Amino acid sequence: MQDVLFKTTAGSTLRYFKRGNGPILIVTPPGWGLGTSYLQEAFKPLETTFTLVFLELRGNGKSSRPAASEMSCWHLADDIEHLRQELKMEKISYLLGHSGGGTIALWYAAKYPNKVDRLILLNHRLDGFDDSKSMKEAILEKAKNPKMHAPLKAWTTSHENLTDEGFAQVIRSFLPMYFYNPDAFYRSKELSNLQSVPLWNYQTVNGVDREAHRQEPELGKVTAKTLMISCRADPVCTPAQAMATQKGIAGSKLVIYDECGHFPWLEKEETFRDITDFCSS
Structure with missing residues (x-):
């Protein structure tokens, strides 16, 4: 596996991991x-079909931390463009x-429509979409299962003053x-063994003070051939968004x-089949 740090044209540092064989699939x-x-x-099951490039976005791991005002998903999309340039790809195939x-x-697909051919969205969140009704319905359904009671309680726990280790817990x-x-x-x-998750990232990307950008009005700009996989038991990225x-x-x-639920490859074996079929169609 390659572990690469590179300087972007904007002067920041980003990191990516590269593994597998075949055409490049950026994750x-x-x-x-x-x-x-x-x-x-x-x-790992996709490594025999694709060269997987995992992008470590700004503010994560060894990638440099920007100003909080530059941590919205709209801003983070530019990191994919920096990676495309670093890999000297005319166009991102996958x-x-x-x-x-x-x-x-x-x-990224909306901002740089000519730079990506195929787009795969797994349980994605649609920025700025009001999904409160579907999320509430999903939570009420989960509350019927006694095994979900403790996780649901933890979900409402305040994390404002936690350490990164406490946030991971x-x-x-x-x-x-x-x-x-x-x-x-x-x-x-x-x-299941998460040890540390930077609370600063969560607060800047998802916090109440984050800059709001709505994706729905921009969807018509996307020209990439697009596959979405969504799951009915996902309480945060519901099928309504997809x-x-x-x-x-x-x-x-x-x-x-x-x-x-939210991590389909752990509950549905057809996840990788559907991805590879889409990429080869």
């Missing part, structure tokens, strides 16, 4: 501090983002509710999994 994680390790663990990383990848406590089967959380060693995205991107494809 974008959320910007709020979860990092790329859980995705490197998850996407760009995949998970969760908030999908938000960032979607912004809270995340470990509530992540089981992101699954259809809460026990599936433990299938990921990286997620359906709104599909409506805005001409010709886009949406697959919705039943009995599956």
